[in-house]
Amino acid sequence: MLNIIGIGLSKEHLTDQIKDLVKESDVVYLENYTSVYDISAKELEKILKKKIILAERELVENAIEILEKAKTKNVSLLIIGDIFSATTHYSLYLDALKKKIKVNLVNNVSILTAIGQTGLFLYKFGKTTSIPFAIENKNIKEPINVLKMNQKNGLHTLFLLDLNPKENKFLTINQALKYLLEEKAINEDTLSIGCSALCTKNQEIVSGKVKKLINYKFKSVSQCLIIPGVLHFIEEDGLKLWQLK
Numbered sequence: 001m002l003n004i005i006g007i008g009l010s011k012e013h014l015t016d017q018i019k020d021l022v023k024e025s026d027v028v029y030l031e032n033y034t035s036v037y038d039i040s041a042k043e044l045e046k047i048l049k050k051k052i053i054l055a056e057r058e059l060v061e062n063a064i065e066i067l068e069k070a071k072t073k074n075v076s077l078l079i080i081g082d083i084f085s086a087t088t089h090y091s092l093y094l095d096a097l098k099k100k101i102k103v104n105l106v107n108n109v110s111i112l113t114a115i116g117q118t119g120l121f122l123y124k125f126g127k128t129t130s131i132p133f134a135i136e137n138k139n140i141k142e143p144i145n146v147l148k149m150n151q152k153n154g155l156h157t158l159f160l161l162d163l164n165p166k167e168n169k170f171l172t173i174n175q176a177l178k179y180l181l182e183e184k185a186i187n188e189d190t191l192s193i194g195c196s197a198l199c200t201k202n203q204e205i206v207s208g209k210v211k212k213l214i215n216y217k218f219k220s221v222s223q224c225l226i227i228p229g230v231l232h233f234i235e236e237d238g239l240k241l242w243q244l245k
Helices: 016-023 041-048 057-062 064-072 087-098 111-118 133-137 142-152 173-182 233-240
Strands: 002-006 027-031 053-055 075-079 103-106 129-131 157-161 191-196 204-209 223-227
Touching: 002 016, 002 064, 002 087, 016 041, 016 075, 016 103, 027 041, 027 057, 057 064, 057 087, 064 075, 064 087, 075 087, 087 103, 111 157, 111 191, 111 204, 111 223, 129 142, 142 157, 142 173, 157 173, 173 191, 173 223
Parallel strands: 002 075, 002 103, 027 053, 027 075, 129 157
Antiparallel strands: 157 223, 191 204, 191 223
8 A cells, every 4th residue: 555645745734634643554655855854854753753865856756765665564655735746756656556556645835836825826837947066067947948838927936946955955036136147038137036834833934136135045945936927907006015115
């Protein structure tokens, strides 16, 4: 049995269903490379009353260990956010089905829905893209291409920022804006929205021109950046709630 469980963005998203499934599990993994949670793995262990194994990229993407154990044991894989926000997790689901392993899916809150708190309409977001640490090499063009495509269609662009929790490395909104400026994809007067620790008690949403936002210091390392497209008047009113003074 394999439980693929979304644990949301905060400990407040740990439902009774999740706690019961973990309690019944023989082995519990926590995917530890696509996002960060609002509490540590040790704190999560205390809440769930279960030992947690941190699963790095290779363990999840190859999935041999997880699937072999799931053939004879009750295994849970905890995913920060929603289970299918990353394509790797759906690939794991398909591999489990091919091996005739029973799979239980539990969805939850993810960054892809939480960004609605900014006031921007979710259906007006275009393709989501990531900005990697490799921008230091100045040869990364995909984020720029996605932004241009979305802007052409009047759509908002969500940038997910690279992270490596194991090495405590996190790309910041400030670095992402600097990269977009250097690539001339935006200018200092472009409207931008920075989000940090969404759906947690430390949540920050800040909107303003790039020249202001680029100097803002967010408190949490869990960050994402939005460059909006054409705004509806309700979206304009919503963004005023977060406007930098």
